[in-house]
Amino acid sequence: MAYTIKSFVSDTAAPGSSDKRLSVCLKPSGFSFTVFAGENHLLTYCDVQLSNDGSISTLSSDIKALFADKKLMIFGYSSAEVIACADLASWLPEHLYEKGRERQYLSMVGKVRDGFTCYSDYCDLLKSYIVFSADSTAVSAFKITFPGIKVRCQYSKLVVPDFIKQTEPVILLNMRDGFCDIVASFGGQLHLSNSFATASVGDAMYKALNVMKSLSMENPDLSLWLSGLVDRDTYALFAKYFPKVRLYTGHPFSCQNDDLRNIHTYRDVLVF
Numbered sequence: 002m003a004y005t006i007k008s009f010v011s012d013t014a015a016p017g018s019s020d021k022r023l024s025v026c027l028k029p030s031g032f033s034f035t036v037f038a039g040e041n042h043l044l045t046y047c048d049v050q051l052s053n054d055g056s057i058s059t060l061s062s063d064i065k066a067l068f069a070d071k072k073l074m075i076f077g078y079s080s081a082e083v084i085a086c087a088d089l090a091s092w093l094p095e096h097l098y099e100k101g102r103e104r105q106y107l108s109m110v111g112k113v114r115d116g117f118t119c120y121s122d123y124c125d126l127l128k129s130y131i132v133f134s135a136d137s138t139a140v141s142a143f144k145i146t147f148p149g150i151k152v153r154c155q156y157s158k159l160v161v162p163d164f165i166k167q168t169e170p171v172i173l174l175n176m177r178d179g180f181c182d183i184v185a186s187f188g189g190q191l192h193l194s195n196s197f198a199t200a201s202v203g204d205a206m207y208k209a210l211n212v213m214k215s216l217s218m219e220n221p222d223l224s225l226w227l228s229g230l231v232d233r234d235t236y237a238l239f240a241k242y243f244p245k246v247r248l249y250t251g252h253p254f255s256c257q258n259d260d261l262r263n264i265h266t267y268r269d270v271l272v273f
Contacts (some may be wrong), residue, residue: 003051003052003055003059003063004049004051004063004067005049005050005051006047006048006049007031007048007050007136008046008047008069008257009045009046009047010026010045010147010260010261010264011044011258012042012043012044012257012258012261013045013258014258018103019037020039020078020079021037021038021044021130022036022037022038022078022079022081023035023036023080023082023150024037024082024084024271024273025079025081025082025083025084025143025150026083026084026086026137026269026271026272027083027085027086027135027136028086028178029178029179030051030052031047031048031050031051031052032049032051032139033046033047033271033272034046034047034049034149034272035272035273036058036073036078037254039047041114041222041252041253041256042254042256043254043255043256043273045071045072045073045091046261046264047217047273051063051066051076055084055138056124057138057142057145058142060138061142061143061145061146061193062140064143065235066205068177069242073198074206075147076147076167078082078147078244079229080151081147081150081151082113082151082153083140083143083147083152083153084153084154084155084178084271084272085120085133085135085136085139085152085153085156085198086105086131086152086154086155086182086271087134087155087156088180088198089107089110089111089112089114089133089134089194090107090131090132090133090134090154090156090194090195091106091107091109091110091123091131091132091133092104092127092129092131092132092191093129093130093132093185094128094129095123095130095132098121098129098130098132100121101152102133102238103120104119105120106119106132106251107119107132107133107134114137116130116136116138117134118133118134118135118136118140118141119133120134120135120136120140121133121188122151122153122154122157124157126160126161126162127143127160127191128131129194131160133154133155133156135152141203155175155182155191155196155271156182156184158190158270158271159175159182159184159194159252159270160184160194161175163182164186164249165186165189165190165191167186167187167189167224168188168189168223169220169222169223170185170186170214170220170222170223170224171185171186171187171221171225171226172212172213172216172218172225173185173226174182174188174205174209174226174227174228174239175228175229175270175271176202176228176229176231176235177230178226178230178232179198179199179200180196180199181196181197181199181204181205181229182195182196182200182229183193183195183196183208183209183212185195185212185216187216193216194218202235206238206239206242208270209225209239209243210242221244222245222246223243223244223245223268224243224244224246225239225245225246226246226247226248226249227239227246227247227248228248228249228250228251228269228270229269230236230269231248231269235244236248239251245258250270250273251270251273254273
């Protein structure tokens, strides 16, 4: 088998609900996923290293083999989503959006890479569509494996009521391998959502400070929310430069296995 399981934790007790949900996050070298029961009971977390260079059928077969190996179903989920970490994305008000023109919309803000397909996801909070590009092979493999799976991008997970409805200025910074995602809000409105190439934590710090200054958010009430690939040293560094720093961990969850609570002290909100 071509895949390598980096981390796998499963709950030790029967779920409190037969209603199961699946959330997958694509990464450059594989993917991570969680399985929930009901609204917030965490059953399974898995981090997988897998090459996306093969064919759609090969990748799909590996995904099915992984789920079979771990005795997980590939069907029967009440909802399933795959999150593609898009580096090219744009928001469009719903009255300007026309289905089928995603590539044309993105061409106004950047070049869609070869082998990438354009998708869209609706945000009821903003009454807008997020249009984005994602690796065609990886997304297609998941769509074959999980028919009806919803394709989304990271901003679908980051631009949420808990963030937008803050009255004071707030910046949410999601750390990834080689990139960071930054969204900024104040006065109950979204003012920025963008991705930046970052070779180091220092680069991410510079981008966040630049956003703060360019949007005139230099305010003692400014909050910085950190998520993704964050450790204690990263948190401590940002705490030196921003007045209020908190860890954004998405919605709370319950579980019976204590190991599930500790899989990521600073959790990756894209799979929860």
